[in-house]
Amino acid sequence: xxxxxxxxxxxxxxxxxxxxxxxxxxxxxxxxxxxxxxxxxxxxxxxxxxxxxxxxxxxxxxxxxxxxxxxxxxxxxxxxxxxxxxxxxxxxxxxxxxxxxxxxxxxxxxxxxxxxxxxxxxxxxxxxxxxxxxxxxxxxxxxxxxxxxxxxxxxxxxxxxxxxxxxxxxxxxxxxxxxxxxxxxxxxx
Amino acid sequence: xxxxxxxxxxxxxxxxxxxxxxxxxxxxxxxxxxxxxxxxxxxxxxxxxxxxxxxxxxxxxxxxxxxxxxxxxxxxxxxxxxxxxxxxxxxxxxxxxxxxxxxxxxxxxxxxxxxxxxxxxxxxxxxxxxxxxxxxxxxxxxxxxxxxxxxxxxxxxxxxxxxxxxxxxxxxxxxxxxxxxxxxxxxxxxxxxxxxxxxxxxxxxxxxxxxxxxxxxxxxxxxxxxxxxxxxxxxxxxxxxxxxxxxxxxxxxxxxxxxxxxxxxxxxxxxxxxxxxxxxxxxxxxxxxxxxxx
Numbered sequence: 001x002x003x004x005x006x007x008x009x010x011x012x013x014x015x016x017x018x019x020x021x022x023x024x025x026x027x028x029x030x031x032x033x034x035x036x037x038x039x040x041x042x043x044x045x046x047x048x049x050x051x052x053x054x055x056x057x058x059x060x061x062x063x064x065x066x067x068x069x070x071x072x073x074x075x076x077x078x079x080x081x082x083x084x085x086x087x088x089x090x091x092x093x094x095x096x097x098x099x100x101x102x103x104x105x106x107x108x109x110x111x112x113x114x115x116x117x118x119x120x121x122x123x124x125x126x127x128x129x130x131x132x133x134x135x136x137x138x139x140x141x142x143x144x145x146x147x148x149x150x151x152x153x154x155x156x157x158x159x160x161x162x163x164x165x166x167x168x169x170x171x172x173x174x175x176x177x178x179x180x181x182x183x184x185x186x187x188x189x
Numbered sequence: 190x191x192x193x194x195x196x197x198x199x200x201x202x203x204x205x206x207x208x209x210x211x212x213x214x215x216x217x218x219x220x221x222x223x224x225x226x227x228x229x230x231x232x233x234x235x236x237x238x239x240x241x242x243x244x245x246x247x248x249x250x251x252x253x254x255x256x257x258x259x260x261x262x263x264x265x266x267x268x269x270x271x272x273x274x275x276x277x278x279x280x281x282x283x284x285x286x287x288x289x290x291x292x293x294x295x296x297x298x299x300x301x302x303x304x305x306x307x308x309x310x311x312x313x314x315x316x317x318x319x320x321x322x323x324x325x326x327x328x329x330x331x332x333x334x335x336x337x338x339x340x341x342x343x344x345x346x347x348x349x350x351x352x353x354x355x356x357x358x359x360x361x362x363x364x365x366x367x368x369x370x371x372x373x374x375x376x377x378x379x380x381x382x383x384x385x386x387x388x389x390x391x392x393x394x395x396x397x398x399x400x401x402x403x404x405x406x407x408x409x410x411x412x413x414x415x416x417x418x419x420x421x422x423x424x425x426x427x428x429x430x431x432x433x434x435x436x437x438x439x440x441x442x443x444x445x446x447x448x449x450x451x452x453x454x455x456x457x458x459x460x461x462x463x464x465x466x467x468x469x470x471x472x473x474x475x476x477x478x479x480x481x482x483x
Contacts, residue, residue, distance in 0.1 A: 007208070007445075008208065008445050009207070009208040009209045009229055009445060010204075010205055010206075010207060010208060010209070010229075011204045011205055011207060012207075012208070013207070014204065030445060030446060030449070031449075045204075045205050046205050046206075046207070046208070046209065046229065047205070047206070047209060047229040047230070047265050047266075049224060049227070049264065049265060050209055050227045050228070050229045050265075050441070053226075053227040053441075054227060054441070054442070054445055057442065058446075078205070079205070091264075105264060106264065109286075110266075110286045110287075110288055111202055111266060111287075111288035111289065111312060111313065112193070112194065112283060112286055112288075112311050112312050113193065114193065114194075114198045114201070114202065115191050115192060115193045115195075115198060116191070116192055116195055116197055116198060117190065117191040117192070118190065132197055132198065132201055133198075134198060134201045134202050134205055135202065135205075135266065135288070170201060173197060173201050173204065174197075
C-alpha cells in the first residue's frame, strides 16, 4: 500500500522508516504529481512556517486539501498537526485547515523545555506511549466530531477527526510503531 | 515520568531541522527576512563570518541584547555561537533560552585543548568536523548534531565538499573492516571505540549532519545535499549577496528539491550577484578557521 510522506522539510525519513517496518510502501512527496496513487498521507514534524511556504510555492495546498476532503486519511505530527488545524493562535501562516481544532505553537516553551513523558493512549492499549515533545504545539480547542485520544497534564496532544489524525509529539522518533499501525489500520477502511 | 534535555529530545530537534536551511542573521530584520524566506532556524550573530574574517581581532559570543531581540522577532528556533571550550558562554546562552548552541571555530577559541563537555547541558549543541574522527570526538563529548566545517566566510564550497566526502569515505571504509580492526581504526582517528563500532554497523553518523562553510548558491546547497548532507547552514552567503531575500528563498527551495534539476534551474535565475568569493590558497594556513578545534 503506497503511503505518501510530505518530504519538503523535517523528519520525513523517520516516518518512511516506520511505515516500511509495518510493511507499507512510503513515497516521498515534494510535488503534486507524487501524490498520485497514495492511499494515505503523513505530514511530518519540522518547521511549520517552512513547510507551509514550500507547500504554497509548489502548489501542494489544493491537492492535499482535496484529498482530505475526499476522505483520504492524513496523519500530522507536530508541525503536521499545525498544518491540519483550522486555527493557529496568533498566526496567519498558511495551513490546510482540515481539522476542527485550534492549536498553539511552541506551547510548552523553547527547546530547553522540550521533554519526553509516558502518555496514556487508551486506543493503543494499556501500555503507555513514550511521547517525545520538541518545541511542541498543543490543541487548545476542539470542534464537533473531534475525538481526544490523549492528554498530557490536561493539555490535549493527540486527536482524531474521522480519517484525520494529529499528534503534538513524535512517534516516528521512537521504536514504538503502534500509532503508525493505528493510522494504517484506519486507512484500510 | 517527564524528562527534559534527554538525548532523544536534543537529537530530535536536529531531526526536525533536516531538509532545511539555517541562516546566519545579525539583526531582527534579517531574522524576519530569513523566516519569511522559509529558513527552518536562524543563527544569531553580531557579524557574519566574512565580516569576522575581515575585522580580525578576537571574535566572541554575540551581544545578548542582539540575541534576545532576534529570539523575540521570530517563531523558528534560534541558535547562537560560543567559542570552542568556553563553557560559561554556553551556560549564559542556555539560561537565555537559545534553542541550539554552535560551539564554533568561526569564533576565536577559548581553550586550545578541550571542547565543552556538552553532556552537562539541557540545550543541544552542534559542532563542526572535517573528518570522521573529529565528528565522533564531538559526539562523544555530547554534540547532538554535526556540520562540516568548510571554510567560513569565503563563499567557496570546496572545503565543505572535502569535509563531507572525507566523512562519507571514512564511514564507508569502516563498514567493510573486520571487527578486530576497529580498535586500531579508533586509535588512528582518535575516536571513541564504542562510537566507531556503532557507525561501522550502521554506516552513518548517529546524529544529523549538515553542510556549512562556504555555501553561496542554490546549486552549492543542492550539491551538498546530493553528497548526503541532511541540511544546510548558510553563513555569509545570504546577507552578503546582492538580493538576500530572493537568494534565501532560492536556497531553501534548492535544499528541498536538491535532486530536481528543473526546480534548481528555475530558482537559480535572476538572483543578482552572489557574495564575492575567496580562493582558499590565498588564506594563510594559520588563518583558516577550519584548523581550529581538536
